[in-house]
Amino acid sequence: MSPSRPMIKLSIVIPVYNEEATVETLLAQVVAAPLPEGLERELVVVDDGSSDGSRAILHRLANEATVPFRLIEHERNRGKGAALRTAFAATTGEIVLIQDADLEYDPCEYPGLLQPILDDKADVVYGSRFLGGPRRVLFFWHYVGNTVLTMLSNMFTDLNLSDMETCYKVFRGDLLRGLALRSNRFGIEPELTAKVAKVKARIYEVPISYHGRTYAEGKKIGWRDGVSAVWAILRYNLGS
Ligand SMILES: Nc1nc2c(ncn2[C@@H]2O[C@H](COP(=O)(O)OP(=O)(O)O)[C@@H](O)[C@H]2O)c(=O)[nH]1
Numbered sequence: 742m743s744p745s746r747p748m749i750k751l752s753i754v755i756p757v758y759n760e761e762a763t764v765e766t767l768l769a770q771v772v773a774a775p776l777p778e779g780l781e782r783e784l785v786v787v788d789d790g791s792s793d794g795s796r797a798i799l800h801r802l803a804n805e806a807t808v809p810f811r812l813i814e815h816e817r818n819r820g821k822g823a824a825l826r827t828a829f830a831a832t833t834g835e836i837v838l839i840q841d842a843d844l845e846y847d848p849c850e851y852p853g854l855l856q857p858i859l860d861d862k863a864d865v866v867y868g869s870r871f872l873g874g875p876r877r878v879l880f881f882w883h884y885v886g887n888t889v890l891t892m893l894s895n896m897f898t899d900l901n902l903s904d905m906e907t908c909y910k911v912f913r914g915d916l917l918r919g920l921a922l923r924s925n926r927f928g929i930e931p932e933l934t935a936k937v938a939k940v941k942a943r944i945y946e947v948p949i950s951y952h953g954r955t956y957a958e959g960k961k962i963g964w965r966d967g968v969s970a971v972w973a974i975l976r977y978n979l980g981s
């Protein structure tokens with residue numbers, strides 16, 4: 742790359758709540774993940790008041806500094822939406838990518854997720870678990886729930902997304918930091934979707950792989966989160 746071309750910064754935001762089994766491996770994967778030429782990475786980790794060993798692991802890693810990341814801590818658990826809002830405000834990158842701290846999503850997918858933005862075809866990219874990528878077969882009723890929530894969201898936004906609830910969402914940084922976001926919990930996914938639709942962002946989807954985990958392996962999301970997602974879809978599409 743010619744030295745005259747400035748690097749593009751990618752901010753990777755990682756919300757962490759009680760992920761002691763996966764967070765260290767995940768951070769190593771994020772740092773090792775391939776990036777397209779000309780991109781540098783910034784990691785923003787928000788510990789969302791974890792009560793397991795996650796916080797101690799993050800402190801140790803921050804001290805060892807082999808994985809460079811910015812660590813922000815919530816004193817008590819406030820939810821994924823609150824953790825993401827804290828993280829977004831701390832980003833400085835031209836591009837921002839959301840990365841969950843479990844190992845359900847594979848950081849090797851970054852180049853595919855970034856390409857539509859780098860090609861200036863998209864302002865926002867969603868990685869879809871339902872476009873034919875390899876995925877662990879689990880939980881029929883979660884699939885039904887995802888389909889219903891995505892369809893309900895699409896009915897309001899007039900988008901034809903296939904996976905509204907995906908963790909892998911990538912945004913132009915200035916667009917994302919300009920959104921007034923309010924959700925504290927999982928309502929953040931429909932809220933982000935409603936608000937990028939309202940500002941008429943150019944949205945792409947790319948297929949990703951998905952390595953779903955079981956509840957024994959640490960999955961936390963439940964049917965109550967599905968019900969509150971319905972309210973979030975109504976609220977953020979009909980309100981502000
Ligand atoms: N479940 C949950 N996850 C949170 C919270 N705060 C931050 N997170 C993180 O947000 C991501 C949400 O996880 P998700 O894959 O949607 O749910 P899960 O796989 O069922 O745990 C993970 O990286 C969590 O560590 C919270 O209050 N609850």
Ligand SMILES: [Mg+2]
Pocket residue numbers: 841843845
């Ligand atoms: Mg998960």
